[in-house]
Amino acid sequence: MSGLEAVRRAAVRLFAERGFAATGIRDIARAAGLNSATLYHYVGSKEDLLTGMLRESQEDLLRAGREAFAGSADPAVQLARMVRAHVATEAVNPLTSRVSDHEVHSLTGPGRAVIVGLRDDYESLFHKALARGARTGQFLITDLPVARYALIEMCNGVADWYRPDGRLSVAELQDRFSELACRMVGGRLVRRAECDPPVAITRLSWEPLTPAGPEQASA
Amino acid sequence: MSGLEAVRRAAVRLFAERGFAATGIRDIARAAGLNSATLYHYVGSKEDLLTGMLRESQEDLLRAGREAFAGSADPAVQLARMVRAHVATEAVNPLTSRVSDHEVHSLTGPGRAVIVGLRDDYESLFHKALARGARTGQFLITDLPVARYALIEMCNGVADWYRPDGRLSVAELQDRFSELACRMVGGRLVRRAECDPPVAITRLSWEPLTPAGPEQASA
Amino acid sequence: MSGLEAVRRAAVRLFAERGFAATGIRDIARAAGLNSATLYHYVGSKEDLLTGMLRESQEDLLRAGREAFAGSADPAVQLARMVRAHVATEAVNPLTSRVSDHEVHSLTGPGRAVIVGLRDDYESLFHKALARGARTGQFLITDLPVARYALIEMCNGVADWYRPDGRLSVAELQDRFSELACRMVGGRLVRRAECDPPVAITRLSWEPLTPAGPEQASA
Amino acid sequence: MSGLEAVRRAAVRLFAERGFAATGIRDIARAAGLNSATLYHYVGSKEDLLTGMLRESQEDLLRAGREAFAGSADPAVQLARMVRAHVATEAVNPLTSRVSDHEVHSLTGPGRAVIVGLRDDYESLFHKALARGARTGQFLITDLPVARYALIEMCNGVADWYRPDGRLSVAELQDRFSELACRMVGGRLVRRAECDPPVAITRLSWEPLTPAGPEQASA
DNA sequence: GATGAATGAGGATTCATTCAT
DNA sequence: GATGAATGAATCCTCATTCAT
Numbered sequence A, B, C, D: 001m002s003g004l005e006a007v008r009r010a011a012v013r014l015f016a017e018r019g020f021a022a023t024g025i026r027d028i029a030r031a032a033g034l035n036s037a038t039l040y041h042y043v044g045s046k047e048d049l050l051t052g053m054l055r056e057s058q059e060d061l062l063r064a065g066r067e068a069f070a071g072s073a074d075p076a077v078q079l080a081r082m083v084r085a086h087v088a089t090e091a092v093n094p095l096t097s098r099v100s101d102h103e104v105h106s107l108t109g110p111g112r113a114v115i116v117g118l119r120d121d122y123e124s125l126f127h128k129a130l131a132r133g134a135r136t137g138q139f140l141i142t143d144l145p146v147a148r149y150a151l152i153e154m155c156n157g158v159a160d161w162y163r164p165d166g167r168l169s170v171a172e173l174q175d176r177f178s179e180l181a182c183r184m185v186g187g188r189l190v191r192r193a194e195c196d197p198p199v200a201i202t203r204l205s206w207e208p209l210t211p212a213g214p215e216q217a218s219a
Numbered sequence E: 001g002a003t004g005a006a007t008g009a010g011g012a013t014t015c016a017t018t019c020a021t
Numbered sequence F: 001g002a003t004g005a006a007t008g009a010a011t012c013c014t015c016a017t018t019c020a021t
Helices: A002-020 A025-032 A036-042 A046-070 A075-092 A095-104 A113-136 A144-156 A171-183 B005-017 B026-034 B036-042 B047-068 B075-092 B093-103 B111-136 B144-155 B170-184 C004-020 C025-032 C036-042 C046-070 C075-092 C094-102 C112-135 C146-158 C168-186 D003-018 D025-030 D036-042 D046-070 D075-092 D092-100 D111-136 D144-156 D171-185
Strands: none
Touching: A002 A036, A002 A046, A002 A095, A025 A036, A025 A046, A036 B026, A046 A075, A046 A095, A075 A095, A075 A113, A075 A144, A075 A171, A075 D003, A113 A144, A144 A171, A144 B144, A171 B170, A171 D036, B005 B026, B005 B036, B005 B047, B005 B093, B005 D075, B026 B036, B026 B047, B047 B075, B047 B093, B047 B111, B075 B093, B075 B111, B075 B144, B075 B170, B111 C094, B111 C112, B144 B170, C004 C025, C004 C036, C004 C046, C004 C094, C025 C036, C025 C046, C025 D111, C046 C075, C046 C094, C075 C094, C075 C112, C075 C146, C075 C168, C112 C146, C146 C168, C146 D046, C146 D144, C146 D171, C168 D144, C168 D171, D003 D025, D003 D036, D003 D046, D003 D092, D025 D036, D025 D046, D046 D075, D046 D092, D046 D111, D075 D092, D075 D171, D111 D144, D144 D171
């Protein structure tokens, strides 16, 4: 594992565990097995690290969302595919996703607008699918923005509790959430096969290899 | 407004906007119109402030949840009442709720276990209603823990976007979320009247009076 | 016990236990059962407290030393009487004496010179007795200043270990030290009776009533 | 001189002059020619500094005491050798010794017990020599603990007044104190030659190079 | 007499970052 | 690539002291 990757993974883990502001540059360096001065050979600044991380994470989510959306013309399938892609992304990159969901407010520089823009683009995909489904009568949606918020928040939550070594496989997780989402908007249940080929979700190079885990002693 | 209340409200606002770790004691003091040394006249420490805030918030949510649960024997009504209480709490105390949802990890002392315990108690109320509804066949729940997580996360999200001066009244918000929740678990739609008398949700003394608002300049 | 006395005793105890610089005005107030603002009705400042304490203590020691010196024309008896007076003073006012011995350097104002002057006057009494005894041949003193320092330091030490409720009464303590001092300077042993009438040693109003004792819990 | 040594010497000087509690970390840094943040590169904390200093000083004194004691089987020579070693240690490391004598009470952590243990071990050496001398009849000791306290206090005092550039050489100082000590316990006078080879006393790396001196202005 | 509230200065310590080696 | 040393600014918090009530 290269130095840069070690830094990124250490940063993601710590930002996820303690939050950006509560994490020191020395903590990251120590967790990456580097001297804190050496860390600056790989990274411009602490905020650069966060910016890069959020951008890559958000871009990946947006890409997955677009693929999911483009995979069908049926709003029900579009929604199911997007939810499946979203929860899989959160499940495969739980720590990065957690930071992505919680630390946007820590960005101060110009990078912030970029991230917010990406998130808005992503949310508009949900809007489009929900709006069309509502228009065609496939969905029963009393309030479109509320439904959209609820759907996305529900999916975001996955990063907070899902454990890869737990009871549920990613595919099962996707099935469960697909069902919940379809029911929530009053749509028909979309079977897993209808969503094939699934959107490919890959682990980000930022995501730490070992899951959360308490206190990885170094000595 | 007393000094203590001013401190608490300032702290909630800043913790909600920037996060606990990124908020300085001087920032809080300035926002409360006090010298930072004076602040310590009212409060033991920065962490005490957070602990007290999370406890009061979590206790209030638990109380509301219990009242909601106790108001009916029908799982569908129980769920609807709990969701209504939860979103109303988030809508009436958006900033406090935001902090409550995001800053548990910032607690280090013994207070942490207390807060986590309260949250667990709260979640068990949802578990009970969902489990019974599933047993009686009123709900269609493939995976109970997943449904519980999804429901609660969806409700928590409210604090992140709801604006009291926006399009939706609290009552309308409750109607929307009640509908989404009922559909999500495959239950019948519960009308507002069935939830009467509603659980009373009051503004916490910690909640700032003016809503979020960007950068209340003081000078 | 008046408020002023309570403050003085609390201050002496804390200065003796933790040192002047490490003792806060609030600590003193709490130990005296007062609000820290109320304390300022009795005392001008923290340093005033120390100054007054050192002066009263040093004046008392000087008075005792003078009485001891004046009680006889025989250098041996003079020395014995002075040593007896000194150790009795330390034994009867152990905490005040301890502060007196250790905290002169904490004085910054003009009071410092006064205290140092008193101490010099006191030391000159020893010098006079030793010098005359050496001249008359009653004492065998190779180095007068060294002997004087050694004698006084030896006596000062009493405050650090003597316990009124211990094995030794004050009179026995005096006997022991008188013997040590006489031997040290090569003089004849002076019996207790030769030192009558003894110098009266009274407890200072500053000296706490209960001995040192660890952690006098207040609640 | 290395940075660490500079910090140590500056700390010793200031602790000796003003006391531990009255010395600021910034004062130490300034006296060492460092920024106060840089100081933390060398030292863990202010208390660590004191702990290390007291331990090294006390260990050195104990080592010297043991060598002195082991150098002879005659209690009189043992006592003379120990007194000579003690006063030489105080004379060669006056500032470190002063802190060592006065600041044990400033220790709060677990290091305190260690220091107190070392001091107890040291005192027991005196006890052994005095006890045996009393048993053999070489010493006339009415009260053994009192004699031990008096001896040690008398020696400790040296750090408070001895000046290396003064009237007395270290060897002369040793001669004077040896004489005083022998007389004090009613023993025979032990000549310097009987104490050969003398215990080697070396300057601690903590001891400032220039003597006390008032206010070494840096600018 | 007594006290809650207030404050500027300063306490020890950690911060992100730089740079010569 | 790597690091020990360095630093100004900032961290949370405590200080002795004052004053209106």
